Amino acid sequence: MFTILLVDDERLVRRSLEKTLLRAGFDVITAENCVTGLAAYRTARDEENSIDLAVLDLNIPNFEGQPAPHAGLELLSKLREQEPNLKVIVLTAYDEVNKAKDAVQRGATAYFVKGRESGLVELIQQLISK
Amino acid sequence: MNAHMPYNRQTSLLYTAARVAKNITSILDPDELLQQTVDIICDEFGFYYAGVFLVDASGQWTVLRAGRGEPGRQMIAEGHKLAIGGNSMIGAAVQQQQARIALDVGEEAVFFKNPHLPYTRSEMALPLVVYGEAIGALTVQSTEEAAFTQDDIAALQAMADQLAIAIHNANLHRKNQALLRQAERRSRLLRAANQVGKQVTSILDLDELLPTMVNTICEAYGFYYAGIFLVDDSGEWAVLRAGYGKAGEAMLAEKHRLKIGGTSMIGAAIALGEARIALDVGEERVHFKNPHLPHTRSEMALPLIIGNKVLGAVTVQSVEERAFTQDDITTLQTMVDHLAVAIQNAYNIQALKEAHAALLRTKVYEALTTATTEAIHWIGNKALPITTSVARIQEDVQRGEVDFESLQEDLEMIAESARLIMEVKEQLIGQAREQQPRPCMLTDIVQSAAIQRKIPSEMLEIETEVNTPLGLADSTQLTRAIGNLLQNALEADATHIRVHVHPAAEKDYVAVDIHDDGKGIPPEVQEKVWTTFYSDKGPDHHGLGLTAALHIVTQLQGQLSLESTPGEGTTLYLLLPVAQHLAAEDISTGARYILLLDDDDTWASFFGSTIVSAGKVLTHRTQGTQIDPQADLILVDEFQYATPIEEILQALQESGVAHKTIILTTSLNVERMTTYMKHGVKDVLLKPYTLAEISRVARS
Numbered sequence: 091m092f093t094i095l096l097v098d099d100e101r102l103v104r105r106s107l108e109k110t111l112l113r114a115g116f117d118v119i120t121a122e123n124c125v126t127g128l129a130a131y132r133t134a135r136d137e138e139n140s141i142d143l144a145v146l147d148l149n150i151p152n153f154e155g156q157p158a159p160h161a162g163l164e165l166l167s168k169l170r171e172q173e174p175n176l177k178v179i180v181l182t183a184y185d186e187v188n189k190a191k192d193a194v195q196r197g198a199t200a201y202f203v204k205g206r207e208s209g210l211v212e213l214i215q216q217l218i219s220k
Numbered sequence: 221m222n223a224h225m226p227y228n229r230q231t232s233l234l235y236t237a238a239r240v241a242k243n244i245t246s247i248l249d250p251d252e253l254l255q256q257t258v259d260i261i262c263d264e265f266g267f268y269y270a271g272v273f274l275v276d277a278s279g280q281w282t283v284l285r286a287g288r289g290e291p292g293r294q295m296i297a298e299g300h301k302l303a304i305g306g307n308s309m310i311g312a313a314v315q316q317q318q319a320r321i322a323l324d325v326g327e328e329a330v331f332f333k334n335p336h337l338p339y340t341r342s343e344m345a346l347p348l349v350v351y352g353e354a355i356g357a358l359t360v361q362s363t364e365e366a367a368f369t370q371d372d373i374a375a376l377q378a379m380a381d382q383l384a385i386a387i388h389n390a391n392l393h394r395k396n397q398a399l400l401r402q403a404e405r406r407s408r409l410l411r412a413a414n415q416v417g418k419q420v421t422s423i424l425d426l427d428e429l430l431p432t433m434v435n436t437i438c439e440a441y442g443f444y445y446a447g448i449f450l451v452d453d454s455g456e457w458a459v460l461r462a463g464y465g466k467a468g469e470a471m472l473a474e475k476h477r478l479k480i481g482g483t484s485m486i487g488a489a490i491a492l493g494e495a496r497i498a499l500d501v502g503e504e505r506v507h508f509k510n511p512h513l514p515h516t517r518s519e520m521a522l523p524l525i526i527g528n529k530v531l532g533a534v535t536v537q538s539v540e541e542r543a544f545t546q547d548d549i550t551t552l553q554t555m556v557d558h559l560a561v562a563i564q565n566a567y568n569i570q571a572l573k574e575a576h577a578a579l580l581r582t583k584v585y586e587a588l589t590t591a592t593t594e595a596i597h598w599i600g601n602k603a604l605p606i607t608t609s610v611a612r613i614q615e616d617v618q619r620g621e622v623d624f625e626s627l628q629e630d631l632e633m634i635a636e637s638a639r640l641i642m643e644v645k646e647q648l649i650g651q652a653r654e655q656q657p658r659p660c661m662l663t664d665i666v667q668s669a670a671i672q673r674k675i676p677s678e679m680l681e682i683e684t685e686v687n688t689p690l691g692l693a694d695s696t697q698l699t700r701a702i703g704n705l706l707q708n709a710l711e712a713d714a715t716h717i718r719v720h721v722h723p724a725a726e727k728d729y730v731a732v733d734i735h736d737d738g739k740g741i742p743p744e745v746q747e748k749v750w751t752t753f754y755s756d757k758g759p760d761h762h763g764l765g766l767t768a769a770l771h772i773v774t775q776l777q778g779q780l781s782l783e784s785t786p787g788e789g790t791t792l793y794l795l796l797p798v799a800q801h802l803a804a805e806d807i808s809t810g811a812r813y814i815l816l817l818d819d820d821d822t823w824a825s826f827f828g829s830t831i832v833s834a835g836k837v838l839t840h841r842t843q844g845t846q847i848d849p850q851a852d853l854i855l856v857d858e859f860q861y862a863t864p865i866e867e868i869l870q871a872l873q874e875s876g877v878a879h880k881t882i883i884l885t886t887s888l889n890v891e892r893m894t895t896y897m898k899h900g901v902k903d904v905l906l907k908p909y910t911l912a913e914i915s916r917v918a919r920s
Binding site: 102103105106107109110113149182183203204205208 | 603636
């Protein structure tokens, strides 16, 4: 079974997406900010329950605990330092080309806009099967 | 020909000498003195001609200043003058300071054959000497040969001596008059310079300052015209920005401008950065012949210079030739220098305003962009749980396998997301709703808002200064705005909120200061808190509360600002206009016995004293739900700490008196009003804060 790390500070978003992914057959580990997200990744790795893919909200509290518009990219960079081949989907409510480009340059595998979730499960399955 | 007989001559001479002496003492105008003297001499002695020559400024010539009859007038008009020491009798008499007599002019070598005086046969030239200096000479001519006797010579020389003294005195008088006029003018110019100095420091609007300047210059100096030109943006033209009188108005209407470096004095003054003065404009090459100013004979163009930059120039024009004195030039240049500073200041202020406007446009754009971005994030995040939950439910339904536990969780998520979205809608509706301002007791609004937001009474302290006037506000909107402010204090972990209601330092305003001891706002966040959808309190907050409060207060012509220190707390400063012109009202009519269910607060005290002073009976119950069914009218405050409204509604129904009950509220709300009406109450009304409003409630 594949394990997904889901990081989003919106409680309802986190729970709803978690439910959707669980129903799709994934194991889901959730976190609400950069600090807990990185910690969850390390814990899973230490327990040999490695993360196969991370879904990161772009706009989450940063490593200082402050709300930051691009903190998801900071976490992306940290995760890629841990595992350069980690597949990461950046989740955002705002589809801005420059941010998507920045995310890809930092190693994001995909950039997904909230409100178009119907394709998210398929996208994850597609990325994991590669 | 001499008309008098010899025996009368001595008498005539004395008589004439007396008349001349009288003239000498009574006439101070030199021109009049000289003309009258020559006329008297000719009339009394019957001489053919008499004239007075005065030495000119060069000391080389004697110039005819008065002459008898038409020959005299013509010679003066021709500028008749004779060289001192030349071959004329006058020239010789002045040089030698001695009388010259030619009894037969044909025999006098120095006689000048004057075509204007062809019949002269005898001539006498008497020097006018004062304090040893010859200032001119008197000529007396006769058509008779050997006309002058020794008595004539002696008498006329005596007259000439008196005349010389009189001329000297008249000249002194004229100089004194000129000095007096000069002193007066100088005093006037100093006053004008002082006035200009004040104007340039107090008037920053060029459209006001420049016309004032040209008026001051023309009125103080008595000049024909003054105008101010400023260099345009292209740097090629000097554009008239202010002009004196009708001529100025006409030229401003024509958008009069002059080429810099062109042939005009203004153009030259600006191009060269130096003053140009034409004492007779006809002689000035660069003079612009202006049809609006046909009488100009002197013109001065003074450049307006700051550092190395020429801002424009001032033109000053006079109808007199050689009109400008050194005093004029000095004082005008000083004024113009001050004016240049004022113009530069006005330019700087304009540049500052433009920079500020540009900054404001940028800030507005940034704020709008930020607000839009935040809104998109917010809506996206709130919508996602709904769409994903709906997708799961639809999937389950299609499969026919409904997990009720999961379904319930999905529905709860949908409900919560929807609630947050609806909260935003409410805040936005509040801003969009039309305001209905009325006099409001701000202390009561604060208390109602606090109760509505469930702020514990022990946490809230309200201090109201005596003589605090009512504020002008829509109480429904203001309750929402103040509620948002109190809510923020609560969410900042405040343990105490102190509200100070008092007359504002600003005239006709009332102030509400709300201080909390919460965690405060970091400086970097303080700039953002007014931004729509901005919140640093986590995803469950929509970030509209403060923005909505600001919007409402601004609509009420009020002001809202904050000061905050992290770790110490935040103070919000609210200013609202004072409600003016509160009319007196008769409140003796309507219900006689009133039961009031309310806290023991400021409004209840005001209401109670008003009702009782109107001769009505009031029972004020501050605790519990004990209802006296005998009351004509029962008034219930919707927001009170002592007893929840729900309990009171139930008691009213049970007592069967709901039909004569009015719920009073600071904030009308459709849903709550519907609930109360369903309990059978008579009405739900805005809480009355004036005699007129109390009267209406009592008569309901």
